[in-house]
Amino acid sequence: MIENQELKLIKANILVVDDNPVNLRLLVQILTAKGYKVRPVPNGKLAVSTSQAAPPDLILLDINMPNMDGYEVCQKLKDDPQTADVPVIFISAYNNAIDKVKAFEVGGVDYIPKPFQVEEVLVRVKNHLSIRILQKTLQEKNTNLQQTLEELKTTQEQLIQSEKMAALGQLIAGIAHEINTPLGAIRSSIGNLKDFFQNNLIKLPIFFRNLTPIETENFLKILNFSNQKNQSLSSREVRRLRRNLVAELETRNISDCHSIADVLVDLGLHQKLEQISPFLKSERGLNILEQIYQFYTLRQSATTINIATEKAAKIVFALKTHARYDSGEIQIKSDIINGIETVLTLYQNQLKQGVDVIKNYEQIPEIYCYPDSLNQVWTNLIHNALQAMNYQGQLTIDVTKEKNHLQVKITDTGKGISQEIMPQIFKPFFTTKPAGEGSGLGLDIVNKIINKHQASIDVDSIPGKTTFTVTIPMNLEEEIPNV
Numbered sequence: 001m002i003e004n005q006e007l008k009l010i011k012a013n014i015l016v017v018d019d020n021p022v023n024l025r026l027l028v029q030i031l032t033a034k035g036y037k038v039r040p041v042p043n044g045k046l047a048v049s050t051s052q053a054a055p056p057d058l059i060l061l062d063i064n065m066p067n068m069d070g071y072e073v074c075q076k077l078k079d080d081p082q083t084a085d086v087p088v089i090f091i092s093a094y095n096n097a098i099d100k101v102k103a104f105e106v107g108g109v110d111y112i113p114k115p116f117q118v119e120e121v122l123v124r125v126k127n128h129l130s131i132r133i134l135q136k137t138l139q140e141k142n143t144n145l146q147q148t149l150e151e152l153k154t155t156q157e158q159l160i161q162s163e164k165m166a167a168l169g170q171l172i173a174g175i176a177h178e179i180n181t182p183l184g185a186i187r188s189s190i191g192n193l194k195d196f197f198q199n200n201l202i203k204l205p206i207f208f209r210n211l212t213p214i215e216t217e218n219f220l221k222i223l224n225f226s227n228q229k230n231q232s233l234s235s236r237e238v239r240r241l242r243r244n245l246v247a248e249l250e251t252r253n254i255s256d257c258h259s260i261a262d263v264l265v266d267l268g269l270h271q272k273l274e275q276i277s278p279f280l281k282s283e284r285g286l287n288i289l290e291q292i293y294q295f296y297t298l299r300q301s302a303t304t305i306n307i308a309t310e311k312a313a314k315i316v317f318a319l320k321t322h323a324r325y326d327s328g329e330i331q332i333k334s335d336i337i338n339g340i341e342t343v344l345t346l347y348q349n350q351l352k353q354g355v356d357v358i359k360n361y362e363q364i365p366e367i368y369c370y371p372d373s374l375n376q377v378w379t380n381l382i383h384n385a386l387q388a389m390n391y392q393g394q395l396t397i398d399v400t401k402e403k404n405h406l407q408v409k410i411t412d413t414g415k416g417i418s419q420e421i422m423p424q425i426f427k428p429f430f431t432t433k434p435a436g437e438g439s440g441l442g443l444d445i446v447n448k449i450i451n452k453h454q455a456s457i458d459v460d461s462i463p464g465k466t467t468f469t470v471t472i473p474m475n476l477e478e479e480i481p482n483v
């Protein structure tokens with residue numbers, strides 16, 4: 001380091017300015033003999049222009065010169081950012097106090113009176129060069145540090161961004177799955193409808209023409225009955241019913257009893273065996289039953305399509321609500337429970353993996369708030385809860401109305417938060433999760449939104465039970481902004 005400094009000293013570049021050629025030559029000789037690179041200049045104007053063209057490491061500057069004196073030269077150099085840092089040592093025969101003060105005032109670092117002693121000049125030059133070199137090294141280090149800091153900041157931002165994108169990716173994958181399921185149901189139902197039209201439509205006119213009035217009445221009665229069937233049976237119950245029916249049908253000597261049993265259970269007619277058994281004995285009766293089944297399937301497909309589109313529409317609605325940006329800073333009257341439900345809909349897929357959601361909602365009034373921001377609060381708290389219990393356990397959401405405020409409690413049965421980390425969890429970037437899973441910003445965002453609502457948040461945690469309680473003041477009137 002010191003060797004390095006010596007090396008830099010020797011290589012230093014010094015500008016000597018004096019209108020007296022004898023003085024100029026003498027200074028050049030002394031300094032060159034010490035190994036410095038010296039540029040001699042005979043007047044102030046040239047001194048300024050050469051310094052600006054290639055700033056030296058140090059300037060030895062005479063004061064008393066025609067046209068532009070040393071003070072003016074120094075002033076000009078200090079005014080130009082390119083040369084402002086170059087140390088200037090004045091050399092002059094003006095040996096009185098006022099001149100010295102002026103020399104420092106215009107930015108000089110030192111003053112050597114004439115006639116000068118060679119040793120004095122060399123020592124002062126060396127000292128100021130050392131300071132200048134140290135200063136330059138510090139400046140370089142500072143610039144490097146500044147640059148590194150900027151790079152770190154950018155990297156950090158990129159990391160956060162990519163982690164957030166990863167979380168978003170997961171959410172989108174879940175939602176895609178969630179929309180794909182109803183789409184699959186719609187697709188297969190449409191297949192059923194197409195089959196019906198292709199295979200049955202042509203047979204229907206003859207079928208209806210051949211029905212006797214009583215048969216027509218029975219046809220409609222049974223079809224109506226099967227359409228009203230709304231009990232949904234477990235597959236175990238269905239198997240049991242089928243078994244019993246097959247046995248019954250066998251005792252009644254009805255052929256093809258297995259496929260008939262299937263149809264009867266599907267239509268919900270297993271308890272009506274007495275009434276419909278005459279049907280089952282004749283070829284014609286079986287044909288009527290088959291047609292009833294075809295119409296029943298048609299109706300079932302329509303119902304499935306209905307349910308599936310509603311489900312998909314609900315997910316799209318939740319997404320839209322979630323993605324909508326806060327409409328400026330205006331508070332909107334809104335229902336907090338709706339917001340929580342929206343978030344739950346978005347997490348539907350992750351909840352299905354093994355989370356029981358228990359909702360205890362009291363009747364609450366709509367309040368003035370920033371609904372989209374509050375949705376962020378529920379999203380983060382629910383996401384943390386699910387991660388804490390690894391998507392297995394119980395998520396309880398209590399919404400209650402107190403005297404002047406609403407309270408939302410989100411409780412999970414996860415591993416809990418230890419006392420050691422409790423003071424840290426709201427700090428930005430504090431996370432205990434592996435990279436990619438958490439950036440530690442969730443609760444920081446929550447905190448900011450809570451403050452925006454003049455609300456408060458509390459945490460209670462023991463292993464197996466963690467509750468985040470959000471208390472929001474009940475603003476029933478629109479707040480008049482301070483003007």
Ligand SMILES: Nc1ncnc2c1ncn2[C@@H]1O[C@H](COP(=O)(O)OP(=O)(O)OP(=O)(O)O)[C@@H](O)[C@H]1O
Nearest residue numbers: 384385388416425431432433438439440441442443
């Ligand atoms: N319900 C909870 N159960 C257990 N620990 C929790 C719970 N909520 C938060 N924590 C702890 O608090 C830390 C900070 O949470 P925060 O939501 O701020 O960040 P994160 O979840 O780690 O990352 P991000 O939310 O940015 O994806 C978590 O890493 C976790 O250790």
Ligand SMILES: [Mg+2]
Nearest residue numbers: 380384442443
């Ligand atoms: Mg989080």
